[in-house]
Amino acid sequence: ETGVTQSPTxxxxxxxxxxxxxxxxxxxxxxxxxxQQALGQGPQxxxxxxxxxxxxxxxxxxxxxxxxxxxYSSELNVNALELDDSALYLxxxxxxxxxxxxxxxxxxxxTRLTVV
Amino acid sequence: xxxxxxxxxxxxxxxxxxxxxxxxxxxxxxxxxxYRQEPGEGPVLLVTVVTGGEVKKLKRLTFQFGDAxxxxxxxxxxxxxxxxxxYLCAGARGATNKLIFGTGTLLAVQP
Numbered sequence: 001e002t003g004v005t006q007s008p009t010x011x012x013x014x015x016x017x018x019x020x021x022x023x024x025x026x027x028x029x030x031x032x033x034x035x036q037q038a039l040g041q042g043p044q045x046x047x048x049x050x051x052x053x054x055x056x057x058x059x060x061x062x063x064x065x066x067x068x069x070x071x072y073s074s075e076l077n078v079n080a081l082e083l084d085d086s087a088l089y090l091x092x093x094x095x096x097x098x099x100x101x102x103x104x105x106x107x108x109x110x111t112r113l114t115v116v
Numbered sequence: 117x118x119x120x121x122x123x124x125x126x127x128x129x130x131x132x133x134x135x136x137x138x139x140x141x142x143x144x145x146x147x148x149x150x151y152r153q154e155p156g157e158g159p160v161l162l163v164t165v166v167t168g169g170e171v172k173k174l175k176r177l178t179f180q181f182g183d184a185x186x187x188x189x190x191x192x193x194x195x196x197x198x199x200x201x202x203y204l205c206a207g208a209r210g211a212t213n214k215l216i217f218g219t220g221t222l223l224a225v226q227p
Contacts, residue, residue, distance in 0.1 A: 042217030056214050107158030
């Protein structure tokens with residue numbers, strides 16, 4: 001059983017550019033959530049996808065968008081990058097099942113995005 | 117507004133000491149998780165607590181969920197250098213099951 005994998009691991013972009021981050025969920029997991037973690041802080045919820053549909057969104061502007069594919073892998077797209085977007089972007093997948101199990105999130109290693 | 121406040125923010129102790137990390141909120145959560153994160157890695161799930169008053173033990177780690185499901189604590193007995201890391205509590209609320217993370221506690225255990 002493979003865990004959550006994210007690509008790329010590191011990325012440097014220029015302000016104003018666009019970026020796409022990718023995530024493969026853990027086998028059997030149908031829910032994917034994305035988080036942004038600034039240095040020295042806890043992760044902040046961006047949005048969640050369940051069965052290819054957005055299922056909740058945090059306090060992030062529309063230039064943060066996402067997709068989930070039929071195999072439950074997911075993408076996070078960020079347009080018009082700003083310096084403050086520099087952070088560790090984490091993807092987490094959750095298994096189907098009773099509510100208790102569904103709240104457990106299994107994280108990938110993250111993508112470190114630096115905007116210059 | 118940070119819904120989950122952790123204390124202390126930083127903790128540096130000697131190997132063999134005991135410690136407690138607190139996670140407090142004015143909001144009720146349906147469940148609460150504790151994670152440990154090492155530099156450059158994603159958080160790793162340690163435990164999930166669901167019932168108010170619940171206590172769970174994981175080797176030298178003891179987790180407690182408050183009776184009102186608003187707060188939690190993590191107690192480590194006889195800390196070891198391998199316990200070093202960022203400890204995060206996270207609460208689940210609402211139908212989306214999105215996690216609200218705490219501010220984090222950075223623990224350093226010196227040999």
